[in-house]
Amino acid sequence: MKLKNINILFADDEPAIRDIMKNILGDLVNELYIAKDGNEAFEIYKNKKPDIMLLDINMPNCSGLEMAKKVRESDHATRIIIITAYSDTTNLLSATELKLTKYIVKPLTTDNLLEALELAAEEISNFKTTNRKNIYLKENYIWDSDAQTLLKSNDEIKLTPKERKILSILFSNLNSTITYDNLLIEVWDDFENYSIDTLKTMMKNIRKKLPEETITNVYATGYKIIL
Numbered sequence: 001m002k003l004k005n006i007n008i009l010f011a012d013d014e015p016a017i018r019d020i021m022k023n024i025l026g027d028l029v030n031e032l033y034i035a036k037d038g039n040e041a042f043e044i045y046k047n048k049k050p051d052i053m054l055l056d057i058n059m060p061n062c063s064g065l066e067m068a069k070k071v072r073e074s075d076h077a078t079r080i081i082i083i084t085a086y087s088d089t090t091n092l093l094s095a096t097e098l099k100l101t102k103y104i105v106k107p108l109t110t111d112n113l114l115e116a117l118e119l120a121a122e123e124i125s126n127f128k129t130t131n132r133k134n135i136y137l138k139e140n141y142i143w144d145s146d147a148q149t150l151l152k153s154n155d156e157i158k159l160t161p162k163e164r165k166i167l168s169i170l171f172s173n174l175n176s177t178i179t180y181d182n183l184l185i186e187v188w189d190d191f192e193n194y195s196i197d198t199l200k201t202m203m204k205n206i207r208k209k210l211p212e213e214t215i216t217n218v219y220a221t222g223y224k225i226i227l
Contacts, residue, residue: 002121007031009050011041011067012083013059017108021054024110038062042070046136049227050078052101052120054113057084068098074134077174079120083108124175135171135227138211143171150209157209162187166206170215170225179222 008029010021018034025032033048035041039061045053053071055064062070068080082103101123102116135143142151148168150157159167165187169178180196188194203223207215216224 002125003029003117005030006052006117006121006124007033007048007050008052008054008117009033009035009041009044009048010054011035011038011059011064012056013037014056017056020108024113038064038067041067045071045078047138049136051124051227052079052081052117054081054083054117057082057103065098068100072098079123081116081120135174137214137227141211141214143167145171159209162202163206163209166202170223174225174227177218177222177224183222 006029012018013036033044035044037059055067057064064082079101081101084103085106101120104112104116140153148164183199216226
């Protein structure tokens, strides 16, 4: 059940294995994205922002480890699982900085696959904040955490100081609900003179500057961003 709300990207250059993965995971996860090599996988990663990536270590154009290194340049929140032949495990010993959740030694079985995915899902449920520099959204939007700027196709979108503060809080707490009261206290110095209606009006304006469904309203509680 932990996997029902999880989006997974699987990358492998063998068509038969990709078909098997569709059969195993298709009904178990929220969304399953399939890629035939590392380059295609990275494009899917940027556009879809999966929660977990399953990457074959040996793929044409861009290997699983090369793909993982590219992701880790700005993203330490996405869970990465590497699928490897026994002879490849030595390569992984020099890749500890990639913070891999697990590696699965071939042959791939349903048991070792689900064990690794459940471990990754457990890590996600306990991971409250993000240390990504750039957070990639749909439709070529990017949130730059360092500069606290919102970009679309590398063009900066104008934000008011309060809009910027709200987005900074939400993007720093991916998958966590930030309550109305917490946002009012953090964003408005004289928050007692403002109401939830004030916040909702501002959130309506912020949503117009983002891809649809980027910000989720948690009924009677607050807001959160789910990528």
